Amino acid sequence: MSNPHPExxxxxxxxxxxxxxxxxxxxxxxxxxxxxxxxxxGHNGAGKTTTLQMLTGCLLPDSGEVxxxxxxxxxxxxxxxxxxxxxxxxxPLYRELSVDDYLxxxxxxxxxxxxxxxxxxxxxxQRCGLESTGKKIIGTLSRGFQQRVGIAxxxxxxxxxxxxxxxxxxxxxxxxxxxxxxxxxxxxSSSVILSTHLLSEVENVCDRVEIMQHGKLIYGDTSAHxxxxxxxxxxxxxxxxxxxxxxxxxxxxxxxxEQLTATQFRVLHKPEDNPKGTLLxxxxxxxxxxxxxxxxxxxxxxxxxxxxxxxTAMAGEAK
Amino acid sequence: MIRLLALRELxxxxxxxxxxxxxxxxxxxxxxxxxxxLDAFLEIQPQLAQIANAPGVTVSVAAPVYxxxxxxxxxxTPMFTMRLIAEERRSQTLALLLSAxxxxxxxxxxxxxxxxxxxxMLMAGVPLMLYTLALGTDIDHGLLxxxxxxxxxxxxxxxxxxxxxxxxxxxxxxAAIGALAVLAGxxxxxxxxxxxxxxxxxxxPLSHFQNFNNGMLDxxxxxxxxxxxxxxxxxxxxxxxxxxxxx
Numbered sequence: 001m002s003n004p005h006p007e008x009x010x011x012x013x014x015x016x017x018x019x020x021x022x023x024x025x026x027x028x029x030x031x032x033x034x035x036x037x038x039x040x041x042g043h044n045g046a047g048k049t050t051t052l053q054m055l056t057g058c059l060l061p062d063s064g065e066v067x068x069x070x071x072x073x074x075x076x077x078x079x080x081x082x083x084x085x086x087x088x089x090x091x092p093l094y095r096e097l098s099v100d101d102y103l104x105x106x107x108x109x110x111x112x113x114x115x116x117x118x119x120x121x122x123x124x125x126q127r128c129g130l131e132s133t134g135k136k137i138i139g140t141l142s143r144g145f146q147q148r149v150g151i152a153x154x155x156x157x158x159x160x161x162x163x164x165x166x167x168x169x170x171x172x173x174x175x176x177x178x179x180x181x182x183x184x185x186x187x188x189s190s191s192v193i194l195s196t197h198l199l200s201e202v203e204n205v206c207d208r209v210e211i212m213q214h215g216k217l218i219y220g221d222t223s224a225h226x227x228x229x230x231x232x233x234x235x236x237x238x239x240x241x242x243x244x245x246x247x248x249x250x251x252x253x254x255x256x257x258e259q260l261t262a263t264q265f266r267v268l269h270k271p272e273d274n275p276k277g278t279l280l281x282x283x284x285x286x287x288x289x290x291x292x293x294x295x296x297x298x299x300x301x302x303x304x305x306x307x308x309x310x311x312t313a314m315a316g317e318a319k
Numbered sequence: 320m321i322r323l324l325a326l327r328e329l330x331x332x333x334x335x336x337x338x339x340x341x342x343x344x345x346x347x348x349x350x351x352x353x354x355x356x357l358d359a360f361l362e363i364q365p366q367l368a369q370i371a372n373a374p375g376v377t378v379s380v381a382a383p384v385y386x387x388x389x390x391x392x393x394x395x396t397p398m399f400t401m402r403l404i405a406e407e408r409r410s411q412t413l414a415l416l417l418s419a420x421x422x423x424x425x426x427x428x429x430x431x432x433x434x435x436x437x438x439x440m441l442m443a444g445v446p447l448m449l450y451t452l453a454l455g456t457d458i459d460h461g462l463l464x465x466x467x468x469x470x471x472x473x474x475x476x477x478x479x480x481x482x483x484x485x486x487x488x489x490x491x492x493x494a495a496i497g498a499l500a501v502l503a504g505x506x507x508x509x510x511x512x513x514x515x516x517x518x519x520x521x522x523x524p525l526s527h528f529q530n531f532n533n534g535m536l537d538x539x540x541x542x543x544x545x546x547x548x549x550x551x552x553x554x555x556x557x558x559x560x561x562x563x564x565x566x
Contacts, residue, residue: 053414056418057417058418077422078421080420081418081419084418090411092411092412092414092415094331096334096335097327097331106415109320109324109419110419110420
């Protein structure tokens with residue numbers, strides 16, 4: 001007997017895609033396990049949306065294969081698509097319909113029976129915080145609620161793979177938090193793949209991250225790993241009475257000093273040798289008047305910039 | 320699935336106030352034509368009564384009314400077909416249909432069926448009005464039925480063409496103008512061609528409607544409409560498939 005819940009819910013192999021003469025996606029391979037939230041991270045125009053469109057069958061790849069729950073998307077599109085819930089960049093809403101009518105339509109569209117669709121509707125509305133908006137016309141809702149309706153249509157048929165293209169764009173901070181909680185919750189039972197250019201999103205909700213640039217996946221790891229990868233040893237100091245730059249650079253353990261403003265410096269040091277104590281005593285001795293010493297926060301931002309920069313530099317050298 | 324999509328199409332149409340306005344305005348126009356024809360008939364009726372084998376009320380009233388409806392249809396259909404796919408594309412709802420477990424055929428047939436039902440509702444008043452003539456006199460049921468059938472086939476072919484033009488563009492307005500241009504072009508070419516056997520007569524839907532309008536059921540005309548409709552529906556499916564291919 002075959003396992004009804006296969007471990008790997010989505011697998012894409014060697015996807016390529018060109019628009020006209022421009023190669024947009026180069027050899028992208030992805031795998032997604034049940035209960036995993038994968039973040040697809042990249043600048044605007046990196047090819048995230050195109051990749052997601054290919055994963056959902058909206059766009060055919062020039063070459064490569066996509067399997068959804070072990071069913072080939074290219075050869076059996078109807079069966080495979082029944083397992084997908086997709087929220088495109090702009091939520092695909094029929095603005096003239098009411099929320100209930102619209103959600104019932106999308107549930108039936110994915111092959112749910114009428115009774116099951118009604119049951120799923122109540123549950124989904126509650127999950128997405130749409131309890132009080134059932135009878136309202138979608139066009140009259142605020143942007144945040146429209147986005148929720150968009151997410152609701154992607155999850156109402158309880159798909160195994162949920163594909164969300166920039167789900168939190170245009171929302172206020174409170175709404176973003178709610179949506180992120182929802183995505184985490186969804187990640188318990190299904191697999192979620194979301195695209196974003198916000199690093200905090202990946203930090204907060206994703207188990208794993210793939211970084212995309214110029215249509216290629218250039219880095220993939222768990223997001224916790226990625227933060228470690230980005231650890232920088234250093235701090236920012238401000239001195240009311242700063243010495244010349246060379247005096248700071250001369251302190252043992254300091255590898256690099258960069259002047260940010262007249263009184264602020266970014267100090268980098270070797271991870272095993274923290275010169276904080278030396279710096280404090282020297283400041284005392286020479287009257288540099290240390291006002292502030294903040295350790296550098298390693299964020300995904302740094303990792304992202306570093307990895308994408310390295311990639312660009314390598315490409316430059318190759319040329 | 321086709322039924323679901325057709326119902327969604329109808330629901331969206333009836334959710335818009337403009338649809339109701341158009342419905343109301345058209346009922347008024349149809350009724351006006353009907354009354355005008357009836358009035359003209361009543362005026363000449365005394366003279367007609369003196370001729371042997373004079374044309375009856377059905378030929379004098381119903382046939383011209385149907386002919387006018389057919390002409391109006393040429394301008395009306397693009398107004399409704401323009402939204403079918405172009406609007407979905409513009410408001411990005413097409414992604415919902417493309418990512419759903421449907422084939423292009425389902426999408427196209429669903430939309431086609433939905434609008435065909437709507438257009439039938441829109442024109443349902445015309446035969447009902449004409450059947451009121453039966454209260455006062457004998458009417459030619461055969462002629463009325465052949466007109467209804469002809470109008471149905473004509474509507475189907477116009478919708479198929481409009482649907483295809485709508486699938487070509489992102490702008491509903493361009494879809495409307497495009498479909499109108501093609502339909503009007505076919506009509507003008509048809510009435511402009513003097514020769515009896517000109518190919519323009521053959522490819523114009525409206526000229527094939529003439530036989531139905533005169534009460535003549537010609538299987539050749541019916542076949543033309545069916546082929547015309549099928550060809551444009553297939554082209555639309557092809558176009559939707561290309562949408563996945565070329566983005």
